[in-house]
Amino acid sequence: MHQGDHNWRGYVFVAPATIYLGLFAFFPMLFAAWMALHRWHLLKENHEFIGLGNFLALAQDPFFRNAIANTLVYVAASVPLGVITSLAVALLVAQPLRGVGLFRTLFYIPAVASQVAISMVWIWILLPEVGLLNSALSWVGFDGSRNYLAEPGWAMAALVAMSLWIGLGPRMVIFLAGLQNIPEQLYEAAAIDGATGWQRFRHITLPMLAPTTLFVVVTTTIAAFQLFTPVYMMTRGGPRRTTDVVLYHIYREAWQKFEVGTASAMSYVLFAMILLVALVQFRIMRRSMQEGAAA
Amino acid sequence: MSRPWRTILVYAALVTIAVTTVIPLVWMVFTSLHPPMAQIPTMRTLFTPDGWHFENYHYVLTFGELPIARFALNSFIVTTGVVLFQLTLCSLAAFAFSRLNWRGRDTLFFVFLLTMMIPGQVLVVPLFTFVQKLGWLDTYWGLIVPYAYLSTAFGTFLLRQFFNSIPRSLDEAARLDGCSDWGIFWHVILPSSKPALATLAAFGFIWTWTDFYWAMLATSSTEMRTLEVGLSVFKDAYGGMRWPLQMTAAVIVLTPVLIVFLAMQRFFVRGMVLSGLKG
Numbered sequence: 001m002h003q004g005d006h007n008w009r010g011y012v013f014v015a016p017a018t019i020y021l022g023l024f025a026f027f028p029m030l031f032a033a034w035m036a037l038h039r040w041h042l043l044k045e046n047h048e049f050i051g052l053g054n055f056l057a058l059a060q061d062p063f064f065r066n067a068i069a070n071t072l073v074y075v076a077a078s079v080p081l082g083v084i085t086s087l088a089v090a091l092l093v094a095q096p097l098r099g100v101g102l103f104r105t106l107f108y109i110p111a112v113a114s115q116v117a118i119s120m121v122w123i124w125i126l127l128p129e130v131g132l133l134n135s136a137l138s139w140v141g142f143d144g145s146r147n148y149l150a151e152p153g154w155a156m157a158a159l160v161a162m163s164l165w166i167g168l169g170p171r172m173v174i175f176l177a178g179l180q181n182i183p184e185q186l187y188e189a190a191a192i193d194g195a196t197g198w199q200r201f202r203h204i205t206l207p208m209l210a211p212t213t214l215f216v217v218v219t220t221t222i223a224a225f226q227l228f229t230p231v232y233m234m235t236r237g238g239p240r241r242t243t244d245v246v247l248y249h250i251y252r253e254a255w256q257k258f259e260v261g262t263a264s265a266m267s268y269v270l271f272a273m274i275l276l277v278a279l280v281q282f283r284i285m286r287r288s289m290q291e292g293a294a295a
Numbered sequence: 296m297s298r299p300w301r302t303i304l305v306y307a308a309l310v311t312i313a314v315t316t317v318i319p320l321v322w323m324v325f326t327s328l329h330p331p332m333a334q335i336p337t338m339r340t341l342f343t344p345d346g347w348h349f350e351n352y353h354y355v356l357t358f359g360e361l362p363i364a365r366f367a368l369n370s371f372i373v374t375t376g377v378v379l380f381q382l383t384l385c386s387l388a389a390f391a392f393s394r395l396n397w398r399g400r401d402t403l404f405f406v407f408l409l410t411m412m413i414p415g416q417v418l419v420v421p422l423f424t425f426v427q428k429l430g431w432l433d434t435y436w437g438l439i440v441p442y443a444y445l446s447t448a449f450g451t452f453l454l455r456q457f458f459n460s461i462p463r464s465l466d467e468a469a470r471l472d473g474c475s476d477w478g479i480f481w482h483v484i485l486p487s488s489k490p491a492l493a494t495l496a497a498f499g500f501i502w503t504w505t506d507f508y509w510a511m512l513a514t515s516s517t518e519m520r521t522l523e524v525g526l527s528v529f530k531d532a533y534g535g536m537r538w539p540l541q542m543t544a545a546v547i548v549l550t551p552v553l554i555v556f557l558a559m560q561r562f563f564v565r566g567m568v569l570s571g572l573k574g
Contacts, residue, residue, distance in 0.1 A: 009476045010397030017388035017447055018403065024444040025410045028421035035421065042424075089312060092305055105560055106313045109320070112556040114505045116526045117545035121319040124326075124538070130337045132318065139338075165315065173564050226416060229507050233527065247416055255512065260420045267417040 032264040040261030042254070047261070054265035064266065066241055067249035068273075073156060074245060075224045075277075078163040082220050083213065086168050090175035091205075104176070108169030115166070119233035122162050123149070152242040155235050159243060162230055167223070171216050178212030179205070214285040218278050225274045246270050320549075327351055327543040335538045351543040361532070363547060365518060366525035369438075370504055370551075373521060376439035378499040382492060384443065385450030390480045392451065393458035394466060404455075410448045415508075418444060423512055437513045438521070442503055450495045457491035458484055490562065497559040504552055522548045 036054055038047040058064050093104050110118060125132040126148040138144025148154040186204050195203070206213075228247045231237060237244035237252075246266065254263035326336050329344040331351055336344065356363050391397070392404050422441050423432075431437030461484060469483050485492070510521045520528065529544045556563070 005396050007395045007397050007476070010391040010395035010400060013387045013391035013395065013476070013480070014403065017384040017407075017451060020384055020443065021407065021410055021447055024422065024425075024441055025413060025418065025447075028418040028425060028444075029413055031421035031425070032417055035424075092308055092312075095305060097302065097305065100309075103309045103313055105557070106316050108560070108563070109553070109556070110316055112501050112505070112552055113320075114523055114526065114545075114548050114552060116507055116523050116530070117323070117549050118319065120526075120530055120541060120545055121323055124322065124335065125319070127335065130335050132322070132338065135338045168312075168316070177564075228416075232507075233530070250416060251508075254420050260424070264417075264420050267420065271413070271417050 032267060035261050036265040036268055038261045040259070040264075042258035042260050054262050055269070058262070058265055058269060063241070063244070064246075064249065067244050067246045068269075070156070070241075070243060071225060071227070071245045071247075071273075074160060074163075074227060075221060077156075077160045078224050079217065079220050081160065082164050082167050082171060082224075083216055085164055086171035086216070087175050087209075087213070089168060090172045090179060091201075093172065094176055094179045104169075104172070107172055110166045111169040115229040116233060118162075118166065119230050122158070122230070123234055126158055149235055150239050152239050155239055155243050159227070159230055159235070163224065163227070167220060171220065174216055175209070175212060178209050182208045210285065210288070214282070217285070218281055221277055221281065222274055225270060225277075246273075323542045323545055323549070326539055327546050329539040331537060331539050333539055348539065351539055352547070355540055355543045355547065360517075361525060361529055362517065363522070363525060363544060366520050366522045367547075367551075369435075369519060370522040372435055373438045373442070373510075374500055374503045376435065377442045377503045378496045380439060381443045381446055381450050381499050382495060384447055385454050385495060386485065386488075386492065387480075388447075388451045389454035389458055390484055393455045394479065394484070395476060407448045407451055410444075411452075415444070419508065419512065422509075426513060432513060433515050433519050435519075438510065438519070441513070442506070442509065446495075446499060446502065450499070453495055454488065454491055457488055461487050493559065494562040497555065497562045500555055501552060504555075 035047075037049060037051060039050050039053070040047045089107060093100050093107070124130075126134075128134055128145050128147040129138075133148070134144040134146065146154070148158050182205065186208070187200060190200050190204055226247055227245050228251065231243055231245055231248045232251070235243040237248050247270065250263050250266045250270070253266060254260050322336075322341065325341050325344075328347045328349065328351065329336055329340075330346065330348050331354065333344065388407070392400060392407075422444070426432055426437045426441060429437075431440070465483050465487070466479050469479050474482065505523055506521075507523050507527070511524045511527070514520050514524065526544055526548050530541055533541055
């Protein structure tokens with residue numbers, strides 16, 4: 001077949017997926033925009049058109065702003081920590097050691113386990129007195145009575161810690177693949193030049209790993225913005241709304257208050273935030289890659 | 296630092312991390328064997344319960360108000376449905392994107408990729424209304440069909456990457472033998488793509504089996520709940536009590552996922568690499 005020949009059968013093959021995405025991705029997307037422009041209660045027949053009224057109300061809503069602030073705190077803490085820890089672990093399991101494959105498997109397990117079940121275990125880990133963390137702390141002589149999920153600040157810290165643990169495996173595997181793509185000759189050349197381990201990491205591994213890191217950072221960020229199940233299972237947004245993240249807030253707005261118009265507007269704000277942050281990350285990483293290449 | 300010391304330190308770090316990822320599972324399994332009404336076990340009592348209560352599993356599996364066996368059947372039906380649905384849609388589309396020339400191909404591929412940027416949460420409210428209008432709430436249709444919205448673009452992308460790596464000379468040879476486009480798809484591309492199809496199936500299985508949000512919204516009757524939702528209902532019903540029974544339920548929910556993961560783990564790694572790095 002010649003390049004540029006038009007084969008109409010392409011449309012036949014692509015039609016099922018295209019129609020499906022149209023119906024179940026693009027149509028709901030537009031429908032959500034339509035709902036966001038209305039005062040729309042799930043159980044009422046009349047939907048009053050209010051233009052950008054929902055968005056304007058959200059800008060004034062202290063609870064929604066609180067939810068955004070909580071989400072940003074969670075993202076700002078869990079993304080850098082998550083990326084750094086999984087890169088460190090990837091460097092460990094990248095070494096040609098006996099049994100290292102077993103460790104890779106074990107590290108991946110939290111990511112495939114059900115988040116509902118995992119959350120139940122974390123409730124136990126964090127229980128005062130009898131929980132794993134507190135019994136370990138009191139065993140080595142520290143205070144073992146703290147109820148982490150009931151104290152503002154600590155509850156968010158617990159959710160961040162849990163995210164590091166759940167996301168470790170997938171991030172590690174992606175980093176590992178990136179590490180294995182770095183040509184061995186670069187390290188050999190650096191060794192001849194007498195580079196130390198840290199210098200090799202700083203000047204070969206990190207720059208060569210930049211595209212991988214970008215991918216990990218962006219996907220981790222997108223996932224962090226969509227935190228839901230652990231909050232639903234462990235804190236219900238508390239204590240004192242300190243873990244009321246945007247998605248949980250949307251959930252309550254839509255499915256407990258049935259205000260789906262407001263909830264759709266909130267979803268769009270969340271979408272815009274994710275898009276914005278992802279774009280900024282792309283920008284920064286691309287610039288630093290270019291600078292790295294120029295240096 | 297000398298080499299043996301370095302190796303020992305690396306192993307020490309690996310073992311420490313492995314302990315943190317595995318302890319919760321160990322705790323789950325041992326707690327599930329404690330007497331059903333027992334207090335929450337501490338580190339001291341975890342391995343020394345008042346007898347080993349394997350009957351907890353029988354009790355939970357046959358518990359009348361929360362039919363776990365029925366939840367498991369639902370999870371199985373829904374997951375199988377989603378995986379088959381997704382494999383069909385994605386492989387057909389990926390073939391068109393990888394092997395056929397047609398006007399608008401690159402534009403449409405870009406549009407496919409765009410849907411990956413839409414967070415599922417934006418779609419959930421309208422999807423719910425849509426599914427309600429279709430009369431699919433609390434049915435298998437409502438659980439299966441909307442699920443693939445997240446993974447259709449991902450799956451198409453993944454399979455296209457793989458199809459691109461299959462030598463085109465195979466197509467040409469088949470075409471000379473008189474194969475149609477469909478014949479090439481069915482007899483050349485699909486049989487050469489079993490690892491990629493298995494990867495997509497493995498991802499689809501884990502995602503669907505462990506999904507909570509949509510399964511919770513789309514079902515209302517106890518008979519239609521999936522395992523993941525049933526487990527949260529189970530937790531709420533006991534409100535922080537009867538931990539052994541809660542953990543029995545958790546172990547039952549986790550076991551199938553872990554089996555699939557252990558059996559298919561090399562496909563997970565392959566999928567991560569294919570989707571993440573050659574993009």
